[in-house]
Amino acid sequence: MSTFWIAVIGSSALAFGIKLAGASVPKSFLSNLRILRINTLIPVALLTALIAVNTFADKTQLVLDHRALGIAAAVTLLIAKAPFPVVVVGAAITSALAYRYI
């Protein structure tokens, strides 16, 4: 089985397992403040790492290319309070232009 299929099926199965477990786990689990704090911070850590790697890495090499300009555009748009789709499309257009002309 290919990497793609393993990733698709494995992640889907675990995602559903977690969702279903949420409805069955005893409620006292939720009162552990440390687990709650860490749980809200995990997405921040992982999303930031994903942004960094998907912008500045090519496999195991650090690179500075058209994607960096795309992300700079996304940051600018977010600061300007642009809606979600505008941010993504703005980043894509900026990156595509940089790819073509720089």
Next chain:
Amino acid sequence: MSVKRDSFSVSITVGAYGSAFGAAAVAADFSVLQACLLSLLLFSGASQFAVVGVIAAGGTAINAIATSTLLGTRNGLYGLRLAPILKLRGWRRVVAAQITIDESIGVALAQKDEAEMRRGFWYTGFGVFIFWNLFTLAGALGAQAIGDPSAWGLDAAVPAAFLGLLWPRLSDRKSWVLAGFAILLALSLTPFVPAGIPIISCTLLAIIIGWRK
């Protein structure tokens, strides 16, 4: 009335974003079928983008699964929060579990009484599910038609999508500090360890920073 309107506007806006996912998945060499299955079965935006992002960065399947699953743990906590209000049994619990995501919980928790909360959960959950999947298919087919992803900026759309998901979570000093360290750790590990490891390593930072109040 207003719960229906809330649910619908959230469903269509968030659902439209599914096109970015479909396009990103195909740009990372997933097939149209695989992109659609992720939206149908995994159905949690950040986790889906993580699967695609880790594979696009050259990570292994195990790495993609681990990163995506860690991002999905919050859905379990949402279920915990809402279970006493939804009061579900049997197959309804299974269906509710699948549509337990940021948006269905967000709309539900914004309602005043329990009956409205239940309506908000179901309307938004189903609404996002339908639109998210339709737009995923559209995005995937679109990306398949256009060829070189870099020429269309799709390789930058992936991190931009993560940024859009991250932005509302940067609500206090602690999360900004964590984000700063995560960038440093992920990038400094990149040349030395297999792709994908730098991302999942940042979980440690969340544990360290979240350990103390």
